[in-house]
Amino acid sequence: MIAADKEAVAKERERLNQIERTRRLNVALSRVLAGMKPPENLTVSEWAEKKRRLSSESSAEVGPYRVSRTPYLREVMDAFTDPKVRRLVLVSSSQVGKSELENNIIGYIIDQDPSSILFIHPTTVDAKEYSKLRIAPEIRDTPCLTRKVASPKSRDSGNTILQKTYPGGILTLCGSTEAHALASKPIRYVIGDERDRWAVSAGKEGDPWKLAMARQITFYNAKAVEVSTPTIKGASAIADSFYEGTMERWCVQCPHCGEFHDITFFENIRYKVEETEVQGKKQYKVKNILHYCSNCACVSDEATMKKQPAKWIAENPDAYQRGVRSFWLNSFVSPWASWESTILEYLYAQGSTAKMQVVYNTRFGELWEDRGDLMDEDGLMKRREIETYGLEEGGTPFELPDGVLVLTCGVDTQLDRLEYEVLGHGHFGETWGIKKGIIMGRPDNGDTWAALDDVITHTYRFRDGPGLQISVTFVDEGGLFTQFVRQRCRDRIGKKVFCIKGIPGPNREYTQPPKKMKIMDRNKNVIGSCWQYQLGVDSGKQIIMDNLRVEAPGPKFCHFPRRDDYGAAYFKGLLSERLIYDPEKRQHWQWKVIPGHERNEPLDCRNYALAAFETLTVDLDAIDRRLQIARGKAINGTGPAPKAKQRSRVKRSGGVGGRYDEW
Numbered sequence: 001m002i003a004a005d006k007e008a009v010a011k012e013r014e015r016l017n018q019i020e021r022t023r024r025l026n027v028a029l030s031r032v033l034a035g036m037k038p039p040e041n042l043t044v045s046e047w048a049e050k051k052r053r054l055s056s057e058s059s060a061e062v063g064p065y066r067v068s069r070t071p072y073l074r075e076v077m078d079a080f081t082d083p084k085v086r087r088l089v090l091v092s093s094s095q096v097g098k099s100e101l102e103n104n105i106i107g108y109i110i111d112q113d114p115s116s117i118l119f120i121h122p123t124t125v126d127a128k129e130y131s132k133l134r135i136a137p138e139i140r141d142t143p144c145l146t147r148k149v150a151s152p153k154s155r156d157s158g159n160t161i162l163q164k165t166y167p168g169g170i171l172t173l174c175g176s177t178e179a180h181a182l183a184s185k186p187i188r189y190v191i192g193d194e195r196d197r198w199a200v201s202a203g204k205e206g207d208p209w210k211l212a213m214a215r216q217i218t219f220y221n222a223k224a225v226e227v228s229t230p231t232i233k234g235a236s237a238i239a240d241s242f243y244e245g246t247m248e249r250w251c252v253q254c255p256h257c258g259e260f261h262d263i264t265f266f267e268n269i270r271y272k273v274e275e276t277e278v279q280g281k282k283q284y285k286v287k288n289i290l291h292y293c294s295n296c297a298c299v300s301d302e303a304t305m306k307k308q309p310a311k312w313i314a315e316n317p318d319a320y321q322r323g324v325r326s327f328w329l330n331s332f333v334s335p336w337a338s339w340e341s342t343i344l345e346y347l348y349a350q351g352s353t354a355k356m357q358v359v360y361n362t363r364f365g366e367l368w369e370d371r372g373d374l375m376d377e378d379g380l381m382k383r384r385e386i387e388t389y390g391l392e393e394g395g396t397p398f399e400l401p402d403g404v405l406v407l408t409c410g411v412d413t414q415l416d417r418l419e420y421e422v423l424g425h426g427h428f429g430e431t432w433g434i435k436k437g438i439i440m441g442r443p444d445n446g447d448t449w450a451a452l453d454d455v456i457t458h459t460y461r462f463r464d465g466p467g468l469q470i471s472v473t474f475v476d477e478g479g480l481f482t483q484f485v486r487q488r489c490r491d492r493i494g495k496k497v498f499c500i501k502g503i504p505g506p507n508r509e510y511t512q513p514p515k516k517m518k519i520m521d522r523n524k525n526v527i528g529s530c531w532q533y534q535l536g537v538d539s540g541k542q543i544i545m546d547n548l549r550v551e552a553p554g555p556k557f558c559h560f561p562r563r564d565d566y567g568a569a570y571f572k573g574l575l576s577e578r579l580i581y582d583p584e585k586r587q588h589w590q591w592k593v594i595p596g597h598e599r600n601e602p603l604d605c606r607n608y609a610l611a612a613f614e615t616l617t618v619d620l621d622a623i624d625r626r627l628q629i630a631r632g633k634a635i636n637g638t639g640p641a642p643k644a645k646q647r648s649r650v651k652r653s654g655g656v657g658g659r660y661d662e663w
Contacts, residue, residue: 192225
């Protein structure tokens with residue numbers, strides 16, 4: 001080859017080498033510049049709709065992510081890209097898409113604004129499962145993430161189950177107990193999943209969330225995200241975080257009055273239920289499910305309400321200035337959870353505290369009220385007695401157990417019925433449930449009161465023949481029928497029937513001397529007067545709850561018969577309220593209805609019956625002696641004294657047979 005040809009070949013080779021070097025340099029620079037590239041002008045929701053792909057492992061709706069399926073999450077996602085927001089909180093039930101919120105935020109960070117992420121779960125096992133079932137499929141099926149996170153099969157890829165590297169950062173997953181992962185390297189983004197299930201302390205290092213937040217101090221643009229289903233009131237970390245933020249609820253517009261409000265189970269959901277029994281187990285069929293507007297009282301069906309305009313309404317908007325936005329969701333707005341399925345879960349959970357808590361947390365999206373050391377319904381059901389009440393099959397039926405010396409009756413007045421309990425009293429506060437019943441009929445109907453007369457004038461008998469009648473009956477005068485109740489009680493003064501008014505408050509005496517009250521007709525004309533007892537009902541509730549804690553028959557023990565009138569519904573109502581601390585109230589300790597236990601008539605009836613006994617002036621020893629005479633165990637008061645237990649003398653002023661002889 002001539003020299004000129006050799007020189008031409010060399011120049012061509014050099015030119016090609018230069019092109020290759022330039023190409024390689026451009027590739028290297030493009031990678032560097034990609035890490036320096038500013039994010040697109042996208043919010044998280046816009047990014048998800050543009051680039052995110054749902055995977056079969058984590059979604060029943062595979063394919064492009066559609067914000068329209070969960071419109072309530074749009075503003076939650078976009079709050080993450082708001083430069084003023086440094087902390088984001090979501091409290092929610094299940095089946096509302098809260099995991100996709102976390103996934104979209106992680107995908108957005110990796111693709112648009114990369115930096116290191118610490119993703120904390122309750123345990124390391126939870127972290128591994130989430131990585132396998134949600135993070136890995138998201139990276140695999142979302143092309144922009146696939147290009148940036150190396151395949152886990154490649155050597156030294158930096159892609160393991162608990163760590164995913166990408167240009168500009170690394171995603172680390174860990175459990176809440178791993179102090180070394182929570183307190184070491186600086187982290188710009190912290191995401192906490194299922195906060196209410198976290199460990200109280202990361203080893204001996206303290207609060208896991210505080211440890212994680214401490215790693216963000218050096219970042220001016222740090223962000224923290226907390227997501228969880230709520231758990232127990234007073235012990236819920238996510239609820240505490242919610243109250244530090246804007247406290248926003250997803251409110252739906254009523255199609256009738258135009259008002260926006262949060263849909264809740266007991267406030268807004270109405271339905272009819274058919275109950276059957278198959279092999280001793282209750283079965284339910286729900287129909288006529290409607291939304292009831294608490295503002296205008298109009299009703300709408302589920303399909304209509306789920307199509308209505310809705311928006312987030314903040315109770316504490318000033319928290320936005322502090323950079324904290326918080327949101328609370330329940331399953332009634334979910335496109336996947338029907339109202340019927342939620343109602344059925346509620347019905348089948350009745351009678352089980354553990355199951356009911358799950359319904360409250362995962363469906364209602366509400367905190368469960370823990371009763372602390374108070375026995376639950378199942379525990380009291382197991383305490384019911386057979387032999388004491390003569391209920392054994394083929395045995396002689398009788399109504400009064402040995403030990404009962406006085407009977408009282410408490411009556412709760414409702415719009416369409418009277419509910420009552422006949423309560424037996426013995427020495428030292430020992431009580432026996434004798435009869436719990438419901439008389440259907442309006443309180444202004446004479447037949448309703450005639451049925452009550454049958455209860456309060458009946459002679460309740462012991463096994464060996466002697467009997468007792470009810471000494472005094474207390475009837476609640478509250479509600480729409482106050483004047484009618486007063487009149488009926490006045491008519492029954494000879495039967496020792498008195499109206500009562502419950503006065504709440506921790507400093508109220510349980511009972512005090514009665515007052516004379518006017519009785520007026522519908523035209524406000526005074527037509528007479530009656531005696532009214534004002535009861536410190538909170539004091540009575542405390543006495544009842546204290547007595548229920550007594551576990552052995554004797555002083556203050558509560559006996560119950562193993563009968564249908566003392567079934568699950570009775571004990572659910574008896575345990576319907578709990579004393580809680582409310583710093584916002586003038587009197588901090590308040591009796592509040594436990595969610596899911598709104599039917600508190602059994603508690604009220606027992607409260608009134610117990611108060612009725614407190615007003616009596618009785619000598620229990622003398623009553624016991626008379627019963628022994630009637631049984632032939634003592635003659636004219638000179639026979640052998642009854643054995644068994646110590647006697648007590650109970651005398652109270654201001655009651656029946658005391659100084660109020662006008663009765």
